Amino acid sequence: MIINIKPSETSVSKNLIRLIIFHHHLLPGGVTDVIKHSLSCFCSMDMIESITVVSGRAGNSEKMKAHMESLKSSGTELGIDIMPELDYLSTGTGCSDTVKLKRLLLERYSSDKAVWLIHNYHLGKNWAFTKALNSIAEDRTQRMIYQIHDYPECARYANLKELKTHIDQSLYPRSPTLRYCVINVRDYKIMRRAGMNERVIHLLENPVPAGDNPASLPADKKRIIKSLNEYKGKEGRLDPDGSLWLYPVRSIRRKNVLEGGFLAALQDDPVNLILTLPGVSAQEKGYSDLCEDAFNRGLIQGFWGTGTLPDEARISYQEMISSSDLIFSSSVQEGFGYMYLNALLWKKPLIARSLDIMEGFLPLMKNYPALFYNEISVPADKDLKSKVKEQYEKRFADLQDYLPHELKSKLDGELHDYLKGDSLEFSYLSPPDQCSLLEKLKSPLFISECKAMNEATLKRIRKLYSITVSDKETELYSSYGEESYRKDFTQILDSFSGMEAPEFDNKNESDQIDKTLQFEFSKLEFLRLIYA
Incomplete structure (x- = not known):
């Protein structure tokens, strides 16, 4: 299903790029907000002549369409395309045929003028979509930008296993036609430590929209x-x-x-x-x-x-x-x-x-x-510490199929350090134990101790x-407003010109980034009992 929003009759296009934005869905949430907020930024960029948002499901697309209607005076052609094959595989509508998915993507959206912006390309909800995209990147025929909001290595171990079961190559391919961008400084630094240089990895922090305050x-x-x-x-x-x-x-x-x-x-x-x-x-x-x-x-x-x-x-x-x-x-x-x-x-x-x-x-x-x-x-008696130790050891055991031995040893060390003091950190306890502590606040003595x-x-x-x-409004918009976002996105587009981005020399170098990311995110803080 394709919904097109035509530009105003008075506009004159001087643009060169057809921007194609992909995500599994447009349901309310952080990624949908970013897509929505970014549209007004993209509509004011002279090099962009059209924007198509491709979603795996129709839910909430009417709200995105209404937002596009408010932007049609910009002169940029806007559209929504519902492509069920991109939906989560768990819904039964997503496509698990990588060859078919790759062919559909190329037939519908590939061109010399197109730039694909793919949000959360490798979250693990549709491994075939990830594999098809990585195959297209290896073909070096389509300019693509992988925007990472969340990592499968960050405590999403079932998702990571699903990806690795079906994809025997790195989840982070290197290609002259592929760029990566992340939304915070921490992730940018992690990707640099993992081996990506500044031509490959970019920082694209989310835009803060202007509006009623x-x-x-x-x-x-x-x-x-x-x-x-x-x-x-x-x-x-x-x-x-x-x-x-x-x-x-x-x-x-x-x-x-x-x-x-x-x-x-x-x-x-x-x-x-x-x-x-x-x-x-x-x-x-x-x-x-x-x-x-x-x-x-x-x-x-x-x-x-x-x-x-x-x-x-x-x-x-x-x-x-x-x-x-x-x-x-x-x-x-x-x-x-x-x-x-x-x-x-x-x-x-x-x-x-x-x-x-x-x-x-x-x-x-x-x-x-x-x-x-x-x-x-919070106060920690011997019984509570013993209980917490058992809970985390069970959590580690449940994840043994996903964690290399050296990472398991690393987590054991972090758990030992967490338990060695006279108190425990509230956020590392299980929700039922947290509720028990809330109950104990009825005691004046316990409150005094806390x-x-x-x-x-x-x-x-x-x-x-x-x-x-x-x-701080002026300072905020200076750093995170539309102008700042346009500047950062333009830098990504400019990186496709001139000197090609370096590729991996061999498979070992390619695999190293996957190992580095898993090491970076295998921390006790990402394995808290609230996630169990």
């Missing part, structure tokens, strides 16, 4: 709290005098929601933690239900699922943002981190767990009320409220 709306925290309490009508009600910590995410495992409730409970003054959306996938629903139950039982003070409220609740997402006291995140894994930059845009203080993907935008946080904490410690362990972080949070929020 909730910061301009009047705050009405008392009404928001009153409305939420009236709607909820059950235990775990919001404290009318408490702060509002907004955690605008889905309740999925990597968001580490229960830690947010634990940290909020350690504050001297009452805090209401607001979680916006449930986790809906089969993999995430169990964890999401556990989080919802913790809120409903009063283990976490606040409100779970404001984004699911009906219209009669009279609470919009924009009002939640404007009325919140700060933006919060206890997430243990992100690809880019729009939420952190949104805090600047919304002019709200930020409390977040420190992540290595933040390196690129930390300079923006200078002289801003932003606090990044490294850990939340506060003492985390006093340095709690002191920094208390100080945060006294720091004035500065206006």
Whole structure:
């Protein structure tokens, strides 16, 4: 199915490139947001005459089409093509015939003017798509850009095994017609260490779109709290005098929601933690239900699922943002981190767990009320440490088919270091054990002990409220706005001209990048029990 949005009659095309954007789907999520936000950037680039978004399924494509309608005055022809063969193989519609898939891709989309931009080409959801693309790269006939948001080596071991079972060559081929781009500085450095030079690997950080800013709306925290309490009508009600910590995410495992409730409970003054959306996938629903139950039982003070409220609740997402006291995140894994930059845009203080993907935008946080904490410690008796040790050893054993021996030894060492102290790090515990600790917060003695362990972080949070929020909007858009994104993407396109990108000398050199990436991501932090 092809949906075309024709440019305005008055426009005159001077463009040279037909940009073809591929992804397995257009369902709500981070990659879909990036595709949507990037379209306006691409439409303002003179060398691009047309853009076709190719999706493996039709779901949510109407919203993308509506966004394209708003861009038709740019003069760039825009279209959506639904190609079921690209969908996840688990849906039953994706194609597992590599030869057929390669032929279809070339017949429909290959040309001298075309540049393919493929998002998450090797996530492991459709190994045949990955294999077909890599085969096309080896043919050196089609310019392609692999944009990596997530790595199969990063704790997605079943996906990685699926890819390696069907693809006996490197997942990272080198070709004069192929470029790679990543969305954060950490991944850029990893790819450089793995052997890719600056002509092959590029940093393309996600664009921050301009638009209506909730910061301009009047705050009405008392009404928001009153409305939420009236709607909820059950235990775990919001404290009318408490702060509002907004955690605008889905309740999925990597968001580490229960830690947010634990940290909020350690504050001297009452805090209401607001979680916006449930986790809906089969993999995430169990964890999401556990989080919802913790809120409903009063283990976490606040409100779970404001984004699911009906219209009669009279609470919009924009009002939640404007009325919140700060933006919060206890997430243990992100690809880019729009939420952190949104805090600047919304002019709200930020409390977040420190992540290595933040390196690129930390300079923006200078002289801003932003606090990044490294850990939340909890008391660890002998029984709990023994239980945790057994849980991780079982997790390692379950993964023995995916982990080379040297990586298993590396993880054993990290586990030993984690368990040798008098305390444990909250985020490394299993969700049921985390809930047990939330239950123990009913004990004043336990709360006092936890506060003492985390006093340095709690002191920094208390100080945060006294720091004035500065206006970072101009600086933010200078680094992450459309102009910056266009410049970075143009550099990738320019790299196809002139000197060819070097290829691997032999298979051993090619395989080395795969081994390096698996080593880089085989860390205890990516194997936390919340993922088990």
